[in-house]
Each structure stands twice: as C-alpha cells, then as structure tokens.
Amino acid sequence: xxxxxxxxSRGAGLAAWRQIADALEAEIAAGKLAQGTQxxxxxxxxxxxxxxxxxxxxxxxxxxxxxxxxxxxxxxTFVEAAPLAYPxxxxxxxxxIVTGAGREPWGELVAQTExxxxxxxxxxxxxxxxxxxxxxxxxxxxDGVPLSTARTWLPLPRFSGFAEAYAASGSITRAxxxxxxxxxxxxxxxxxxxxxxxxxxxxxxxxxxxxxxVVSSVNVDAAGxxxxxxxxxxxxxRVELVVSP
Amino acid sequence: xxxxxxxxSRGAGLAAWRQIADALEAEIAAGKLAQGTQxxxxxxxxxxxxxxxxxxxxxxxxxxxxxxxxxxxxxxTFVEAAPLAYPxxxxxxxxxIVTGAGREPWGELVAQTExxxxxxxxxxxxxxxxxxxxxxxxxxxxDGVPLSTARTWLPLPRFSGFAEAYAASGSITRAxxxxxxxxxxxxxxxxxxxxxxxxxxxxxxxxxxxxxxVVSSVNVDAAGxxxxxxxxxxxxxRVELVVSP
DNA sequence: TCGCATTTGTGCGTATGTATA
DNA sequence: GTATACATACGCACAAATGCG
Numbered sequence: 001x002x003x004x005x006x007x008x009s010r011g012a013g014l015a016a017w018r019q020i021a022d023a024l025e026a027e028i029a030a031g032k033l034a035q036g037t038q039x040x041x042x043x044x045x046x047x048x049x050x051x052x053x054x055x056x057x058x059x060x061x062x063x064x065x066x067x068x069x070x071x072x073x074x075x076x077t078f079v080e081a082a083p084l085a086y087p088x089x090x091x092x093x094x095x096x097i098v099t100g101a102g103r104e105p106w107g108e109l110v111a112q113t114e115x116x117x118x119x120x121x122x123x124x125x126x127x128x129x130x131x132x133x134x135x136x137x138x139x140x141x142x143d144g145v146p147l148s149t150a151r152t153w154l155p156l157p158r159f160s161g162f163a164e165a166y167a168a169s170g171s172i173t174r175a176x177x178x179x180x181x182x183x184x185x186x187x188x189x190x191x192x193x194x195x196x197x198x199x200x201x202x203x204x205x206x207x208x209x210x211x212x213x214v215v216s217s218v219n220v221d222a223a224g225x226x227x228x229x230x231x232x233x234x235x236x237x238r239v240e241l242v243v244s245p
Numbered sequence: 246x247x248x249x250x251x252x253x254s255r256g257a258g259l260a261a262w263r264q265i266a267d268a269l270e271a272e273i274a275a276g277k278l279a280q281g282t283q284x285x286x287x288x289x290x291x292x293x294x295x296x297x298x299x300x301x302x303x304x305x306x307x308x309x310x311x312x313x314x315x316x317x318x319x320x321x322t323f324v325e326a327a328p329l330a331y332p333x334x335x336x337x338x339x340x341x342i343v344t345g346a347g348r349e350p351w352g353e354l355v356a357q358t359e360x361x362x363x364x365x366x367x368x369x370x371x372x373x374x375x376x377x378x379x380x381x382x383x384x385x386x387x388d389g390v391p392l393s394t395a396r397t398w399l400p401l402p403r404f405s406g407f408a409e410a411y412a413a414s415g416s417i418t419r420a421x422x423x424x425x426x427x428x429x430x431x432x433x434x435x436x437x438x439x440x441x442x443x444x445x446x447x448x449x450x451x452x453x454x455x456x457x458x459v460v461s462s463v464n465v466d467a468a469g470x471x472x473x474x475x476x477x478x479x480x481x482x483r484v485e486l487v488v489s490p
Numbered sequence: 491t492c493g494c495a496t497t498t499g500t501g502c503g504t505a506t507g508t509a510t511a
Numbered sequence: 512g513t514a515t516a517c518a519t520a521c522g523c524a525c526a527a528a529t530g531c532g
Contacts, residue, residue: 014375018363021363022363022364025364062363065442067437067439083437085435088436088488118263118266118307119267119270120311188487188488189487189488190330190485190486190487190488191333191436191458191485191486191487191488192312192328192458192481192485192486193438193456193457193458193481194312194456194481194482195456211438211439211440211456212438213436213437213438213458236437236438236439237439240435240436240437241435241436241437242433242434242435242436243333243334243433243434243435243436243488260518260519260520261519261520262519262520286496286497286498287497287498288497296520296521297520297521297522298521298522299519299520299521299522300519300520300521302498302499303519303520316497316498316499317497317498317528317529318497318498318499318527318528318529319496319497319498319527319528319529319530320496320497320498320528320529320530321496321497321498321529322497322498492532493531493532494530494531494532495529495530495531495532496528496529496530496531497527497528497529497530498526498527498528498529499525499526499527499528500524500525500526500527501523501524501525501526502522502523502524503521503522503523504520504521504522505519505520505521505522506518506519506520506521507517507518507519507520508516508517508518508519509515509516509517509518510514510515510516510517511513511514511515511516
C-alpha cells in the first residue's frame with residue numbers, strides 16, 4: 001500500500017491544487033490517461049500528491065469545468081473524449097473537416113421522403129409554398145462514431161437523383177457534384193441547443209436527454225441559388241463548433 | 246358548451262393537420278397566442294376544428310419540432326418565447342445586439358477576483374503562465390431577463406480599473422473604452438453546449454439541468470493584442486446564435 | 491401521504507381517398 | 512380494371528406526468 005508521494009512545490013506562490021490540475025491535464029494531453037478511462041479516486045489522488053481530498057477536488061473541479069473530465073457521483077471520474085473542432089464558415093464540408101482531423105468520415109442515409117414545402121422551408125429555399133422537396137434523414141460519423149444527424153431538404157425535380165448519389169458516395173459534396181453542382185457555399189447559419197429527442201438520441205447513440213447543438217443552414221450554388229436547407233443535430237459532447245473569421 | 250367549429254377545407258388536397266398547424270402558427274405570429282401562454286388542450290382544439298385529437302396532435306408535433314411550442318405531459322402545451330437572434334462575428338457587442346432587438350441591455354457584475362493565468366488562459370491572452378489576471382463574473386440581461394452569464398479574464402495591471410468602470414456602465418464596450426481601448430474585435434469563437442451547472446442555473450434563473458450554449462472567445466485591440474478572454478454561457482432557450490457571414 | 495382530475499403520450503384497430511404497379 | 516401501398520383521419524383505451532385538495 002505504500003505509495004510514493006509526488007513532490008509539490010509548497011509555499012512557492014503556486015497553489016497545490018493548480019499544480020495537481022496541471023499534472024493531470026498534462027497526463028491527459030500526453031495520452032497517459034486515455035479517453036474514457038477512469039481517474040484514480042479522489043482519495044487515491046490525495047494520497048498520491050500528499051494533500052487533503054479537498055485540494056484534489058478543487059483541481060478536478062477546474063478540469064471538469066473545462067470539459068476535460070466528467071465526475072459521476074457514485075461511479076468515479078472519467079476522461080472525456082476531446083471534442084472534434086468543427087469549423088463553421090462559408091465553405092463548411094463535413095468530409096473535409098473529419099478527414100482533416102485524421103478520422104474517417106461517412107454519411108449514412110437513414111430515410112428519404114418527398115414532402116411539400118411549408119412556409120418556413122419555402123422561404124429558406126426560395127420556392128413557393130407547397131413546392132415538392134426531397135427530405136433526407138442522415139447520420140454522419142467519424143471513425144464510426146456518430147457526430148451528427150441531419151434533416152436535409154432539396155428542391156425537386158432538380159435533385160431527384162440526389163438520394164441515390166448520396167447513398168453511394170456517403171458525401172453531400174460528391175452527391176451534389178453528381179447532380180451538377182460542382183461547388184456550393186453556405187448562405188446562413190443559425191445555432192441552437194436543446195436536449196436530444198428520442199429519435200436523435202437513437203441515431204446518435206446517446207442516452208436520452210443528452211444535449212445536441214442544432215445548426216440550421218442554407219447552402220447556395222455558384223449562382224447564389226439556394227440548393228439545400230439543412231438542420232443538423234450534433235452530439236454536444238463530441239464536437240466544438242469553431243466560427244471561422 | 247356549444248363551440249363553433251372552424252371550417253377546414255376537407256378533401257381539397259390540403260391535409261387537415263396542416264391547415265390546423267398553419268392556423269395556430271398564424272395566431273402565434275400575430276401575437277394572439279403570446280409567449281408563455283398555454284394553448285387550448287388537445288381535446289379543446291379537436292372540438293374547435295371538428296377533428297380527432299390525433300389530427301390535432303399531428304399539427305402540434307410539427308410546431309413543436311420547429312420550436313414554436315413545447316408540450317409538457319400533465320401540464321399542457323405552451324407557446325415558446327421567440328429566441329433573440331444573437332449575431333456572432335468580428336464585432337459582436339452585447340449592448341448593440343440587444344438594443345437592436347428593441348430591448349434594454351444591462352450587465353451586472355457578480356464577482357471580481359485577481360487570479361494568476363493557468364496554461365490555458367496564458368495561451369489565449371498571450372501572457373506568461375502565472376501572470377496576474379482580473380477575473381470577472383457577470384450576468385447579461387435583456388429587459389431584465391438574463392440571457393447569459395460570463396467569466397471574463399483581463400490582463401493586469403493594464404485593466405486594473407475595469408471592474409469599477411464596468412459596474413458603473415453595465416457595458417463591456419464602455420468599460421474597455423474607459424480603460425483606453427476605444428475599439429476591439431473578436432479573434433476566435435468556439436461554441437459548445439451542455440447542461441447548466443447549478444451556479445449558472447441560479448444566475449440565469451433556469452431550472453437546473455436546462456441547456457446552456459457556451460461561447461468561448463478572445464478579443465483583441467486595434468493593434469491585435471489580446472485584451473480579453475471570455476467564456477459566456479447563454480440560456481439556450483432564449484437565444485439563437487447567428488453566424489454572420 | 492394519498493387519491494383524484496386534468497392533460498399529454500402511446501398503441502391498436504378501422505375506414506377512406508389517392509397514387510402506383 | 513385490379514391489386515397494392517401509403518397518407519390521412521377517426522375512435523377507443525390506457526399509460527404517465529402533473530397539480531390540487
């Protein structure tokens with residue numbers, strides 16, 4: 001049971017809890033404490049650093065506040081997965097973002113239906129109310145982990161072949177290209193957050209009630225014509241949106 | 246008890262549930278159903294429109310999905326407050342945004358402490374680790390309703406007079422101006438979401454566990470020098486972030 | 491603490507009109 | 512014309528959450 005006590009510089013202007021927080025953060029950053037692993041108990045950490053458990057708790061609180069760890073009463077404290085930095089800008093592309101993070105992107109088509117535009121959708125896509133739209137429900141993964149699930153509307157008949165192209169390629173960008181849209185940019189982006197509804201939670205493999213970030217956007221083609229309205233629900237634990245300046 | 250049944254055009258290609266949804270949406274848009282008021286019960290709406298309760302439920306489901314109403318089992322269905330559109334861009338100013346929405350802004354200083362920069366804060370503000378920082382906790386309101394609570398760090402001694410100036414003016418912009426920073430722009434913005442912690446919930450007047458959108462940003466002065474790091478928690482029900490292109 | 495009324499949530503069965511093969 | 516599938520709409524019953532006395 002004899003555990004060596006790590007040296008903390010005491011009475012030197014640097015608080016003990018901060019040294020502990022820095023030490024643990026360094027271990028997480030270095031991968032010594034991997035994603036999802038359980039931290040030693042507060043009592044064990046107190047023994048390791050030769051401090052009171054209150055001091056350890058103060059260190060853990062700062063890490064928890066920054067989202068590096070999550071304490072769960074009665075279970076323990078766990079290292080959170082680092083969220084994927086997801087840039088939001090004029091040229092947001094899921095595949096490029098995930099690939100750039102060194103992970104493998106894939107989009108899965110869950111459902112497709114033909115609907116008629118309501119007032120809201122009509123305004124976003126610049127079509128008349130009641131116009132036919134293709135509605136797609138998709139799930140987007142990085143290395144198999146679902147990051148977001150989206151509902152996408154495209155005007156018909158222009159994009160009648162979109163669903164097949166998407167199912168085959170797993171990429172919005174490539175499917176649009178197959179429909180004669182070589183390039184597109186984002187016209188508007190609105191961001192909300194709320195608890196996941198049961199359907200979203202199932203598609204994202206979340207326990208019900210976890211938080212999703214809802215990003216509503218409209219994309220336009222090179223001529224500025226709206227081609228796609230989109231409402232994506234991101235698992236809030238797994239991404240961090242970065243507004244590109 | 247005799248209630249007049251509103252006319253729906255039946256068998257004319259437009260589904261009854263859609264007509265009901267449109268009628269209710271129009272009443273909400275017109276202010277006949279104000280924010281926070283309870284809708285008639287599903288049974289009452291079914292009687293009013295002369296349809297089955299299922300048909301009403303389908304109409305309500307589409308409105309709930311779009312965030313216009315919120316159903317609460319055992320209590321009723323309520324009109325949601327329209328969230329404030331909050332632009333996120335290079336020149337984000339709380340006061341200007343709220344004023345532009347025709348509401349009265351006010352920022353309240355909850356606490357101020359002098360802290361030393363940890364590795365994270367030091368990197369964001371471009372100072373050395375351990376450098377003295379002023380940490381402020383503030384609450385930001387529109388017409389008295391708290392929209393966000395923020396933790397702000399400013400380098401010392403440059404901004405030693407900031408807290409007093411802020412408490413007096415209730416505005417970050419004016420307080421910075423008093424400290425010799427006439428203009429500033431946003432360098433970076435990162436967005437996350439999670440349940441509110443108890444302290445945040447108290448400051449935002451939220452029931453514990455409601456969702457907050459956490460916006461972390463760094464502001465720089467005209468010379469590009471970081472002057473302020475900020476982590477704001479917005480009540481997710483009360484704002485919609487709009488990424489300005 | 492308990493029971494009761496109110497209200498939304500869910501499931502099943504049935505019938506009808508419409509588009510498609 | 513016939514068969515099938517689908518969306519729409521209705522009726523009934525019960526479960527679950529809430530508020531009140």
